[in-house]
Amino acid sequence: MFPFKMFSTTLGLKNHFFSNKSLLSLSLKNIRQPKIASFKSNVQLLQSNFIPIRGYIKETIYQSTRDSPFKRSNTWKNYNQFYNRSNWDKLKKPFLFTVAFCVVTTLVTPYVYDYTPFAYFKRHPQHLLWSIIGINAAVFFMWRIPRLQWFTMKYGILFKDNIQSSWSLLGSAFSHQSFAHFFINMLAFQSFGSTLVTYLGVANFTAMYLNAAVISSFASLAIPMFLGSSLSVASLGASGAIFSVFGTFAYLFPAAPVGLFFIPVPGGAWVLFLGTALWNAAGTVLRWGTFDYAAHLGGSIIGVAYGYWYTRKRKEQLRRRRVWS
Known part of the structure; x- marks a missing residue:
């Protein structure tokens, strides 16, 4: 050129x-x-x-866009269009059940431990812990009995796209299909619950645990719906309620020494709890793996809220005692 x-x-x-x-x-x-x-x-x-x-x-x-964790799923929208309903129509019944269950449990539980044979647990709070573990073990074995699977499929698992019964919000929190899932959850429950049930008392502990179980199940429905995640899955397990136990424990005993798989965590229970809360929040948004992060996050929030409420209640009781004395 x-x-x-x-x-x-x-x-x-x-x-x-x-x-x-x-x-x-x-x-x-x-x-x-x-x-x-x-x-x-x-x-x-x-x-x-x-x-x-x-x-x-x-x-x-294309793959990144298709598999993006921020991509909204059409599962819920398609179900709602097919059944001619809105998101509120789908959440209304579980929401009303959750509110009614929590109100009744909170009001009735103290009387149950005062005026029924369940008063035995007030004298032996650790036995309440092992009884809850026993219920989880019983449901675990029920999954292996073919004649009882109609019961576990209806009450022991939460089908988010087609809820079989409102009581599955509670029953799924006592249900495990694999031994590893059952063992890890019960180990964590016993680790934090043994101290908490003695400190709170059996009535407060039972109300907190049962309410957290139902609320975490509702969070498992509501949070993915608002984020546009796919709901064509089912969930079960006690981890939502156990994160509530852990959250309450961490709030009341923030400096208590804890370990992650027997490895000590610097900073104590509160540091570990905040780490797991961030992990669950990220998992809820980014949809990592197959864990029900929304239920974990809901349980964690309830645990901290209950710890805060109980601290306020305890301070008020101490203040009144000082005034009367």
Whole structure:
């Protein structure tokens, strides 16, 4: 290209039979044509080399968009359109059940431990803990009895897209299908619950645990719905209620030494709790794995709220005792 440009310029200077306009046109024509041809050939070469890369980038972007954790699922929308209902129509019954259950449990539980044979647990609070573990173990074995699977399928698992019974919000919190799931949950429950049941008393502990079980199940329904996550899954397990136990324990005993898989955590219970709360919040938004992070997060919030409420209540009781004394 460079030699041709010099030749065209020299021709224009020596030939006086061409006008300046003709010379300019000739010079530009001779200069531009090779440039355009070369440019096109370079572009074509670049495109031919870029096609595999472009295809890879396009596929990567498509997969990232398709699998993005922030992509809203159409599962709930499709179900609502099919049944001609709104999100509130789907949540209304579980919400009313949750509110009614929590009110009744909070009001009735103290009387149950005062005026029924359950008063035995007031003298032996640790036995209440093992009784709850025993109930979870019984449901675990019920899953293995074919004749009882109609019961566990209706009350022992929470089908988010088609709730079999409102009582499954409670029953699913006492239900485990795998031994590893059952063992880890009960180990964590016994670790934090053994101290908490003695400190709170059996009535307060029972009300907190049962209410947290139902509320965490409701959170498992409500939070994914508002985030647009897929609800074509089912959940079960006591982890939502156990995170409530852990949250209450961490609030009341923030500096208590704890370990993660027997590894000491610097800062104590409150640091570990905050770490798990952030992990559950991120898992809820980003939809990691198959854990029910929404239930964990709901249970954690209830645990801290109950710890705060109990602290206020205890301070008020101490203040009144000082006034009367």
